[in-house]
Amino acid sequence: MSAARKLTVVRRLKAASRKVRELALIGHALTSTRHAVMAQIVPMRRCNLACAYCNEYDDHSDPVPLDEMLRRIDHLARLGTSIITISGGEPLLHPELDAIIARIRHHGRMAGMITNGYLLVPERIQRLNRAGLDHLQISIDNVQPDEISKKSLKVLDKKLQFLAEYADFHVNINSVVGGGIKNPQDALTIGRCAVGLGFTSTIGIIHDGDGQLKPLGTEERSVWTEMRSWKKKNYSRFNQFQEKIANGQPNEWRCRAGSRFLYICENGLVHYCSQQRGYPGVPLAEYTKTDLRREFLTEKSCAPNCTVSCVHQISYIDHWRAPQTSTTTPGSAEGLVKIRL
Numbered sequence: 001m002s003a004a005r006k007l008t009v010v011r012r013l014k015a016a017s018r019k020v021r022e023l024a025l026i027g028h029a030l031t032s033t034r035h036a037v038m039a040q041i042v043p044m045r046r047c048n049l050a051c052a053y054c055n056e057y058d059d060h061s062d063p064v065p066l067d068e069m070l071r072r073i074d075h076l077a078r079l080g081t082s083i084i085t086i087s088g089g090e091p092l093l094h095p096e097l098d099a100i101i102a103r104i105r106h107h108g109r110m111a112g113m114i115t116n117g118y119l120l121v122p123e124r125i126q127r128l129n130r131a132g133l134d135h136l137q138i139s140i141d142n143v144q145p146d147e148i149s150k151k152s153l154k155v156l157d158k159k160l161q162f163l164a165e166y167a168d169f170h171v172n173i174n175s176v177v178g179g180g181i182k183n184p185q186d187a188l189t190i191g192r193c194a195v196g197l198g199f200t201s202t203i204g205i206i207h208d209g210d211g212q213l214k215p216l217g218t219e220e221r222s223v224w225t226e227m228r229s230w231k232k233k234n235y236s237r238f239n240q241f242q243e244k245i246a247n248g249q250p251n252e253w254r255c256r257a258g259s260r261f262l263y264i265c266e267n268g269l270v271h272y273c274s275q276q277r278g279y280p281g282v283p284l285a286e287y288t289k290t291d292l293r294r295e296f297l298t299e300k301s302c303a304p305n306c307t308v309s310c311v312h313q314i315s316y317i318d319h320w321r322a323p324q325t326s327t328t329t330p331g332s333a334e335g336l337v338k339i340r341l
Contacts, residue, residue, distance in 0.1 A: 014168050018134055021110060025082040029260070029317045033296060034289060035080025038314050039262040040087045040114075040274070043069050043100055047090040049116055051141070051149040056274050057089045064266055066096040070103050072268055072284050077107035079289065081262070085112035085135075085310075087274075089266070092119040098131040105132035112136070116151050120159045125166040136167070139174040139204070143186045153190050164197040171199040175227070177220040178205045184223045191227050203227045205245050205307055215248030241312045250304035254324055256315040258295030262287075272300065272330060273308045279330040299324035 029037045043064045047057035076084055084104045091097055092115050104111040112135040113128075128136070140156055141149035163171050173194035175187035187203055194201040203224055205216065216224060224246055241251045257263075257272035258280060264270060270287050271277045272295075282291065296318075306312070 011168055015170070018110075018170065021134075025110065026317070028082065033260075033318060033322065034292065035082070036076070036262050036292060037081070037260045037317065038083040038085065038310065039076050039081045039264060040085045040310070041069075041072060041076070041264040042087055042089060042091075042266045043097065044089045044091055044094040045266040046093055047088060047116070048093065048118060049090070049150050051151060053148060056087075061089070061266060063094045063096070064268075066099055068268065069096070069100050072264060073100065073103045073107070075284055075287070076262070076264075077109060079262075079287065079292065081109060083110040083112060085114060087114040090116055090119070092124070098127050101128070101131035101133050105134075110134045114139075117156050117159045120162055122162055122166050125162055129166070129168040133169045135170045135172065136163070137172045137174055139176060140190045141176055141181055141186075142183065143189050146182060148181065153186070153193060157193070160193065160197055160199075164199070172202055173199050174202045174204055176204050177224055178216055184217075184220045187223050187227060191230070195230070201227070201230070204309055205242065216246045221246055241316075242309070245307050251306070251312075253303060253312065254315060254319060254322070255300045255303040255306065255311060256296055256318055257300060257311050258298065259292045260296065260318065261311045261314045273311050275306075275308055276300075276302065276330040279328070294326075297322060297325050299327045301327065301329040 025037070028035075045058050045061035046063075047054075047059070050057070050059065073084065086097070086100065091113055094100070101111050101113070111131075111133050113133060114137050117138040117140075138156065138160075139151060140153055141151045143153045145152040145155060160173070173190065175190040175194075177184045177187055181187075191201040191203065205224070224242075228242075241253065244251050255272075257276070258270070261273065262270050262284075263273050263277075264284055265277060268284050269277075270280060270282050270284050270291075272279050280291070280295070
């Protein structure tokens with residue numbers, strides 16, 4: 001068997017194993033509501049870029065020490081978290097990233113990462129393979145870099161070729177419309193490139209500074225509709241909510257942030273999502289399954305106009321059950337959220 005053929009077989013076997021694990025975690029989520037389905041965790045707040053629309057980075061923070069990151073991963077596992085996605089900042093700046101990924105896989109959890117892709121070279125991709133990374137996502141905002149975003153296809157094209165050649169993990173390329181992106185047609189170019197390299201392709205709508213709805217213009221809507229119609233399926237199946245966002249309409253849904261979805265900042269605090277930091281603002285080490293249950297049943301007032309897709313997708317699993325019996329308004333008070341029963 002040739003080396004190329006052997007590599008193809010290995011990748012297919014890994015993809016099949018990953019699919020079985022994904023189906024198992026979906027089945028577990030459907031049969032039990034007493035565990036977190038996904039957590040995003042930040043090991044590094046610092047980023048090597050400074051995209052104008054982003055509020056999730058700084059240019060100076062030190063990496064979270066490895067021992068602390070491992071403790072946080074262990075606690076997420078105790079909460080039953082099925083998928084742990086590493087985000088930032090830029091996670092590839094963390095010097096012990098491979099050990100963090102390996103700890104996630106040690107617990108039998110799906111390991112994902114969101115990166116800007118700038119630091120990907122063949123050797124680094126192969127290290128991610130060995131660590132056990134399952135999914136990697138890169139958002140590419142434009143074809144040519146501008147003052148809004150440097151995450152451009154021109155800069156990252158070679159990185160994508162490296163991924164196509166070396167990555168054993170699933171790669172998704174997310175393009176965007178809205179939020180100050182100058183040329184909506186760039187999303188089509190980026191999506192076609194991704195599919196041509198064998199990756200999945202998604203399109204997102206950039207939210208405003210509070211993670212809230214920002215309706216699409218006519219050209220943006222046209223691009224979004226075309227990409228959604230492509231036969232190439234993406235791995236994010238639960239995205240019906242985007243239709244109303246594109247139309248500038250609020251969604252009626254049950255946000256399960258703080259329960260089925262957790263956002264863990266670099267300080268180790270649990271938040272609803274990246275756009276609602278401070279709520280509930282509880283240290284992960286003190287977060288229990290009682291907290292998960294409370295937040296599962298708590299309605300969030302920011303939900304109707306929310307565009308944070310990962311929270312929508314995870315919450316969709318439970319859209320048909322457990323009406324929420326208490327209400328909270330993120331952003332209305334300092335510190336812990338006040339629950340109105």
